[in-house]
Amino acid sequence: MTSTLPRVATTLPPGPKLPPIVQTLLFANFRHRLLPLLRRRYGDLFTVRLYPNRQAVQLANLEHIKTVFAGPVTTFHAGEGNVILKPIMGEHSVLLTDEDVHLRARKLLMPAFHGAALRGYRDMITELAEQEVSHWPAGQVFRSHERMQALTLEIILRVVFGVAEGPRLDELRRLLTGLVDIGVLDLFGLHNEKLRKIGPWKRSKLLQDRVDELVYAEIAERRTAADLAERGDVLSRLLTVSAEEDRLTDAELRDQLITLLLAGHETTATSLAWAFHELSRDPVRLGAALKAADEGDEKYLEAVAKEAMRLHPVISEVARKLTEDVEIGGYRLPAGATVMPSIVLVHSDAAHHDAPDAFRPERFLTDGGPASGTWFPFGGGVRRCLGAGFSLLEATIVLRAVLSRYRLAPDRARPEGSRPRHITMVPARGSRIAVTPR
Template sequence: MTDRYPPGPRLPRVVQALLHTKWHAWFMTTQARKFGDVFTLRLVPPMPEHVVVFSRPEHIREIFAADPADLHAGEGNRSLEAIMGEHSLLLTDEAEHARARRLLMPAFTGSALAGYRALVEAIAEAHVDTWAPGSTVTTLDRMEDLTLEVIMQVVFGVTDERGRAELMPLLRRILDINPVVFLGFKWPRLQRFGLWKRFQQDKVALDSVLYAEIARRRAQPEQDRRTDVLSRLLAVGSGDEPLTDAELRDQLVTLLLAGHETTASALSWALHEMAAAPAVQERARQAAHDGDDRYLEAVLKEAMRRRTVIGGVPRQLTRDMTIGGIPLPRGTVVHTSIVLAHQDLVNHAEPERFRPERFLDGSLAPNTWLPFGGGVRRCIGASLSLMEGTVVLREVLSRYRFTAAQGERGRIRNITNVPAHGARMVITAAAAPATAAR
């Protein structure tokens, strides 16, 4: 069976699984140098047994454009079910996924985002105003606090102090998942002990709070006047069967896990990269003063390219298929490597250079920038994440200059690439840009 797959490392499966999980970017890069654009990883449960890695734009286009019935994204993410729930948008396929996405989409339209923007601006301004000029701030921690507040209010609609005090600690503990916890999903007996037991207790407590909030909101006749994501989901019209309580719970937790740490990490990387590129920082400060959100969004996008937050996108074959000219058997997981696509010399000139202009000059080719995936499974919250990130960058840059307190490297926390030292910055108060003062 193994000779049906492209070549790949011959390391023991458990070693490959560890490298894939903890040192993902380094492992992908070294294997691509050795085996080329397509190679096979052999992993251990609960991870897929065979993972074939693709990174060329034409291969990625082929995977994203394929019939979703042939390539199941939900099955490729199955190890997350114990956290996100069986109804999660990330874990369902075909008709069930299409229905859930259809019901969720109204909460992420352009008009919906316009309604969230003022709230995001107020949250960002309040948080950034607490920074003390002349101090050293750990930007990853600050961005996580800020983006969690956005999730609390924009997604859950929880604004009162009592509700926030009840929900916030639970969300923090669920978010701070030790990767070892995932072993307990494969061997349930572990859930009676130590950190596995604590995780289960936190999950039960969170579910209790969420179901109580859902019940309370269902009982409120004025719910259609609220604009948070939960209220929009509860107000789904009669043309579709509404989401059940269990489905609502799973989608809310999915939005929390998929939209919190990823955005916080991207923002902290953006600040770190600008600290190392003073000319970019000054142009971004000018953009913040001028209201040039297009350039600020390009800064965020370039940070997502340069410091890839999520390493890749998996799909599981439901039948024998040929991808990139390679016959693959049913059950294979194909992995579109975001890390490798973002580092490719052919598609990204000077890939190690932080150059936001590449997102403004028309040089970016399709299927070469993939932080939100692609095709019918593209992240439903992509526009919200970009809007939130742009707003936060504007608030920071309009108030402060910053320099890196130390060098930085990435580390994998949960499944996200975060700054290992928290992207610590020394901040100083910033006057208006020179061009604006004249």
Template sequence: MTPPTPLLGARTLDRETARTLPPGPRLPTLAQTVLFAGHRTTFFPRMRARYGDVFTIRLVPTSRVVVVLSRPDHIREVFGTPPSIVHAGEGNTALKPIMGQHSLLLVDDDDHVRMRRQLMPAFNGHALRGYAEMIARLARADVEGWPVGMPFRLHERMRDLTLEVILQVVFGVTDSDRLEQLRPLVDKVVSVRPIIMLGGFYPRLLKLPPWRTYLRVQQQVDEILYDEIARRRTDPELAERNDVLSKLLAAGTWTDVELRDQLVTLLLAGHETTATSLAWAFHELARKPDQLKAGQQAADDGDDTYLDAIGKESLRLHPVVYQVGRRLTETTELAGYRLPRGTTLMAAMGLVHGDEQNFPEVHEFRPERFLGDNPPAPGTWIPFGGGTRRCIGAGFSLLEATEILRAALTRYDVRATTPKPEPAKPRNVTLVPANGCTLIATRRVSPPGR
């Protein structure tokens, strides 16, 4: 295994090199870290307005140098640079105690190529079509239980539903007793707080609460996952099973630990993010009668194209993942700068999505921008990253959103409790509606086919 690339930071950055970096704020590292962690949607735009499309910030640990990129052509440079030079795994170090060292998000070079190749069969078009009815069945069962005629927090419902999709469609757990055992434990695992991620940089913290408490719960989940993996390996009907875990076992050669790390990665990367993007989609539809009506018509007609466009526009207007990180393994020319080895790069998708030059009427919710003959320019809609590290679950996430939108919009009208949009607030690594997407659902009058 290749030794990790040392972070470029206070201990390794000399003054001469510092003068060649893109400009940036001179605030203390801790202040910049707090602004990044809790206020990046205002911090980053202000830094771009002051310093330009490429700017430098410094974050804990070790006052590491982070170069932020906000132009599509610069981000394409990063995504197009050989992966041996821009390590994404090393850029995700904070996730190691949570996802495990074999996670697809944490490996680079040959290990990443091998694991991605083994994951692909579970996420190709044929496999996705096989998951559609399973997701639709879970979605229909959940939305039938929505409160009618009274305010409720839809984000909480979406979190419960997307968790159920992970447990049954990804993990393949359908036994009611096992599900009852898993749900509260997994809910604690996915509710990871940002402070827990510091354990990736400071391993000694893992022996202390709250890190120790979190790892104890994680260990309980691991015991169940390892038991499921063992059962699945000996299942005589493995080839006929239609869940992600079974397809991974059928298509690749995995150790139990590698499989566990991929399952936890799919759980953490696919649960909160999908739930949040759906909450934002309903948040917008509840305030946009024309788009709501168009979405209901599409759901009635089986028009997946418009439902897919709703999901895409939600991801554009409300980026769930605001940026992705990479670490340079050698000194490289990027975005007009000669950036030294160990520099952390951040491709700020949120800045790209919020740029009027890329999306006219940038603050308006308009699913129609993803339809017709004039779609967004290449490299301007990048919620799942890009290049060889593009999120392998992108298709699964969009499929899940389409099926859940269909299940809800064929049954309900939705309206907000107030016309004023809910502001975003940080929750773990995502930005969620501050009031949980509070809305009121009422039964549609004689919906078609019912």
């Protein structure tokens, strides 16, 4: 429903009255605590005002969220909703574009993450996972999040470039780790030309410039590869498209590759770290997961990954910018506002998930799993993450590689909290665990 409807309200839903810069700081650093508090105060529909001039309407009602995910892409712009990522991902990124431009990019990228290509990654992921866990320090406490970041980055490098050796990719691997580690305030600051010339924003900009040099050099070299047509990696696939209208410029290639490299490893790494965090503190679920690893029960292992994503959403919300007025929940939201279906609020709602604070992978194995629309870590609608299947396959294989070899234990009884890292929420202490050979 769009602007042809009669006007129901002339204002945005209620929300805190604090200055936008204060709301931005609170949202950036404490959104996992802030959003539940605001929901209790204002209900399922409330507005947060973010720097520099963003009216972000949070949605926690499933019908309201369905309106967004099922609505026309011409009205609900996901690319504009993700504008905070533009300084890093680039204007051509599949995450930052809309309508026909987005469909073109998605069509080109989708074959690398579906069907036969997805099945073809299994051996590579298994090999890299087993190499990684083979040298974990038995009996010593370590940050599993760091190890998962290293592993999933290695995997996505193979998917994107086909190889992961050589001085250029060695440097790229190191720099990407630094690029991922920026804070959400760094992202906001990168939108400001003046801030990009000073302090941490200048350092982030210089880091990004060097990453770009390496990626462009890899593109230039690959264009002249004699075996380009025989390669199955994403870069080679994108360089061998036959239709003239689908051929990408170097700038377009850069943006898609950076998007895959960053988005394609960080979220899965964090979900796996949370899975280890929960399993190490739950002997019953750990026992079930160990048995599943021994028996090759990938359905249970996938359920472990899904439950980690439900209990600890890596991304707290999905964003869509309105191109025209839209009625939602009795409010006529104005064009230019951003609507944000809240993953964290829906995932933690007892109305949708029994005992929502408990880690229960089996909820995904009984009665068809959670009701439709109550679990959406990969977003929803036509903009659902095209790497969702790859992420779950990767997580399942990695869980089996770890649990076939080790038992897990926490470094202390008290659970870890969350902390923000750019747009994601990660284990505050890195998901510290110890492993014992089985």
